[in-house]
Amino acid sequence: MRRVRHSVLASWTTAAAITSVIAAHLCARPAKAEDWPTRPLTLVVPFSAGGSSDTIGRIIADGISSNLRQPVVVENVAGAGGMVGGSRVAKATPDGYQFVIGNVGTFAQSQWLYRAPLYNAVTDFAPVALLTDESLVLVARNDFPADNLQQFIAYTKANQEKLHYSSSGAGGSNHLACMLLNSTIGIEVTHVPYRNVVQGLQEVIAGRMDYDCVTLPLALPQIAGKTVKPIAILSKTRSSNLPDLPSAHEQGLTNFDLPSWYALFLPAKTPQPIIQRLNRATVAALEMSSLQQHLKQVGGDVIAPERRSPEYLAQFLAAEIKKWEGPIKASGVSF
Numbered sequence: 001m002r003r004v005r006h007s008v009l010a011s012w013t014t015a016a017a018i019t020s021v022i023a024a025h026l027c028a029r030p031a032k033a034e035d036w037p038t039r040p041l042t043l044v045v046p047f048s049a050g051g052s053s054d055t056i057g058r059i060i061a062d063g064i065s066s067n068l069r070q071p072v073v074v075e076n077v078a079g080a081g082g083m084v085g086g087s088r089v090a091k092a093t094p095d096g097y098q099f100v101i102g103n104v105g106t107f108a109q110s111q112w113l114y115r116a117p118l119y120n121a122v123t124d125f126a127p128v129a130l131l132t133d134e135s136l137v138l139v140a141r142n143d144f145p146a147d148n149l150q151q152f153i154a155y156t157k158a159n160q161e162k163l164h165y166s167s168s169g170a171g172g173s174n175h176l177a178c179m180l181l182n183s184t185i186g187i188e189v190t191h192v193p194y195r196n197v198v199q200g201l202q203e204v205i206a207g208r209m210d211y212d213c214v215t216l217p218l219a220l221p222q223i224a225g226k227t228v229k230p231i232a233i234l235s236k237t238r239s240s241n242l243p244d245l246p247s248a249h250e251q252g253l254t255n256f257d258l259p260s261w262y263a264l265f266l267p268a269k270t271p272q273p274i275i276q277r278l279n280r281a282t283v284a285a286l287e288m289s290s291l292q293q294h295l296k297q298v299g300g301d302v303i304a305p306e307r308r309s310p311e312y313l314a315q316f317l318a319a320e321i322k323k324w325e326g327p328i329k330a331s332g333v334s335f
Helices: 002-028 052-068 080-090 104-113 149-162 173-185 197-205 216-224 272-286 289-297 310-331
Strands: 041-045 072-076 098-103 125-134 136-140 164-167 190-193 211-215 229-233 260-267
Touching: 041 052, 041 080, 052 072, 052 098, 052 125, 052 216, 052 260, 052 272, 052 289, 080 098, 080 104, 080 260, 098 104, 098 125, 104 173, 104 260, 104 310, 125 272, 125 310, 136 149, 136 173, 136 197, 136 216, 149 173, 149 229, 164 173, 164 197, 173 190, 173 211, 173 310, 190 197, 197 211, 197 216, 211 216, 260 272, 260 310, 272 289, 272 310
Parallel strands: 041 072, 041 098, 164 190, 164 211
Antiparallel strands: 098 260, 125 260, 136 211, 136 229
């Protein structure tokens, strides 16, 4: 009888143990892709608060949040021209709960500027969607003795030894833009890097720096408030947000074109259903009239519908990386 009871008890114990292991395994399994998302998401902005990436990131995060019905927490992770934040997402678990807003600097120019980039922009990420096109603007201190690009070129050539331009740091998009502008017009001006793009622009406003090359969302309020002097849109065409400001191309720098853009990326190996779900939520956000208006107010032009797919972004990114290889190598700048 004892043997029977012992055998029954042993069998029950073994069955309970197996049940416990199975239950633990089921609890430990990640949620199915079709159930995603079941908790808040994190959008990494790879720059300090207050800049264009941060502004656009927060606008987009609100739209995505309303479509996914989950909070999207924006986290600023600055450093190394945006590569620290990007690297964090590249190394994150590919479950869709961390993604990053990237731009031409962090995902295209960085691949040539750094001798040892912290990530491969093509292989370490899963493209989600392009968000906006933006113009870069050359702005100068209010008392700068030039009102257009030709006057700017003439004055800087004659006084380049005593002039200074600011940026958000070596290798940042606005540093590279001004560097290529200087190279194109044939001047060497002292570069003064600051901790972030807002601080660099504030130095121009204060008159301690002579000029900066900043994105339109950051420049618009200052131009409207007449705290800086706009010199040129750094592209082939004018911006609809500043229709009275001629482009660099119009002002004599033929084919000079430095557009900026923003896009969303997940870690590589993120399941396709999650990529597609986040893409649909993003596209739906871009269709919201309130969001479009908000982006326009800060200088962002929403990407056309035919350019919003993950496949398009993958092709676009490859082309952007290739485009910047020649100019960056020719500049001799590397970190």
